[in-house]
Amino acid sequence: xxxxxxxxxxxxxxxxxxxxxxxxxxxxxxxxxxxxxxxxxxxxxxxxxxxxxxxxxxxxxxxxxxxxxxxxxxxxxxxxxxxxxxxxxxxxxxxxxxxxxxxxxxxxxxxxxxxxxxxxxxxxxxxxxxxxxxxxxxxxxxxxxxxxxxx
Amino acid sequence: xxxxxxxxxxxxxxxxxxxxxxxxxxxxxxxxxxxxxxxxxxxxxxxxxxxxxxxxxxxxxxxxxxxxxxxxxxxxxxxxxxxxxxxxxxxxxxxxxxxxxxxxxxxxxxxxxxxxxxxxxxxxxxxxxxxxxxxxxxxxxxxxxxxxxxxxxxxxxxx
Numbered sequence: 001x002x003x004x005x006x007x008x009x010x011x012x013x014x015x016x017x018x019x020x021x022x023x024x025x026x027x028x029x030x031x032x033x034x035x036x037x038x039x040x041x042x043x044x045x046x047x048x049x050x051x052x053x054x055x056x057x058x059x060x061x062x063x064x065x066x067x068x069x070x071x072x073x074x075x076x077x078x079x080x081x082x083x084x085x086x087x088x089x090x091x092x093x094x095x096x097x098x099x100x101x102x103x104x105x106x107x108x109x110x111x112x113x114x115x116x117x118x119x120x121x122x123x124x125x126x127x128x129x130x131x132x133x134x135x136x137x138x139x140x141x142x143x144x145x146x147x148x149x150x151x
Numbered sequence: 152x153x154x155x156x157x158x159x160x161x162x163x164x165x166x167x168x169x170x171x172x173x174x175x176x177x178x179x180x181x182x183x184x185x186x187x188x189x190x191x192x193x194x195x196x197x198x199x200x201x202x203x204x205x206x207x208x209x210x211x212x213x214x215x216x217x218x219x220x221x222x223x224x225x226x227x228x229x230x231x232x233x234x235x236x237x238x239x240x241x242x243x244x245x246x247x248x249x250x251x252x253x254x255x256x257x258x259x260x261x262x263x264x265x266x267x268x269x270x271x272x273x274x275x276x277x278x279x280x281x282x283x284x285x286x287x288x289x290x291x292x293x294x295x296x297x298x299x300x301x302x303x304x305x306x307x308x309x310x
Contacts, residue, residue, distance in 0.1 A: 026244065026251075030279065055240055055255040131261035132242065132253025 025146065027112035027119050029129040034110035034121075040090045043111070043118060043139065046071040051120075051137025053079075065135070069095075094123055109134065117146030177214045177306050180291050183274050187267035192248045195266055198273070199224045199243065199250060206296035214306070221299065232259060249278050264293065271297050272305030 035043065052063040065079040069088045075097065077084040086099035096108040109120040110129040119136045121129035138144045177183070190198065203223045207216030220234040230241045232254065241254040241261070251263040264275035274292045297303045 026246070028246070054242065054253065131251075132255070134255070 025114060026133070027114060027121075029110070029112065029121055029131065032112055034093055034112050034129065035118075037090055037093055039113075040093070040095055040111060044069045044088075044090070044095060048140040049118070049137035050140050051118075051135050053135045054133055065137075066140070067137070075099075095120075115145035116142050117144050178210050178212060179208075179293070183269060183292065183305075184267055184276075187269045187274065190248070190266040190268055190273075192245045195245050195248070195250050198266075198268075200226045203299040204273070204296040205299050205301075206294050208294040216295075220294075222296070247278075250275070267292075269305040270303075271301050272303050273297070 046069070048066060048068040050064070050066050053065060054063075056063065060080055062080045065077065067075060067077045069075050073087050073089060075086050075088045077086070077097075077099070084099050084101055084104065086097060086101075086104075088095060088097050090096075091108070094108040094110055096106065098106040108123045110123055112119045112121065112133075114136075117136050117138055119133045121133050124130055136146065201224065203221065206220045206222060207218065208220075209218035210216045218234070220232060222233070223231045224243050228242050228244055230243050230252070232239045232241055239254055239256045239259055241252055241259070243253075244251050246263060249263040249265050252259075252261045254261050263278040265278060267274040267276065273296045275294045275296070276292050295303070295305075
């Protein structure tokens, strides 16, 4: 999953305008267990995910993205028509992404599931899952059953 | 709603060293809860949805804050956090009677907070077990806010 290195800016377009802010369905990273390596391999190896970012980045006006994490360790990320390539791996119960674009940071994520949705929580330098999730996704071809289902 | 918890570590250190708190100064280790009412999840939604809050943290031993922020909570769950002229986006939601924040910025750590009210003031106690040892469940609040334009009427109530 692409992590923009420097610039994440304010954009207030609502993801789910009908919702009144609260979403108690979000994973609780302090009290829930992230996916194991075996579960991560099943969910990501050779799979294409369709997802939405939680926030926008500079110059990007859409939340939607798709990312293919190939069995050979290569990846392809597409957002707003822009394609990035790179490498990915599973390590220590995290999924790590390393893009060819030097402006994009390498980052690792713990994954929490809600229904068939995967919530991507970046791991801090201290090794904790950051409180807010960066994105959520489903395997291409599936219909998201997490709430609110805007993936 | 706040920056990384360095200031909290500082306060925790002061507490550890046993520095005294004057009765009149409302510092972050002043346990305001006996004088306050805790907001339920529904009450949090009512108060914070579409609310523009002026907040303060990093209170000194004299009870005066040295760090200030404003936060706009929009009904769709988005927010803007402004401090020192820098505006960051974010999201807010309610979970288990706590107000929760997510930010994309690595400068802001986010998290969930129980909200206590005294008059027109709202005090935030973290629910996190990780932030500062002993903070969770202890008489230690992270920040205090009032709705924009209001004058805090709470300090004398808990001195």
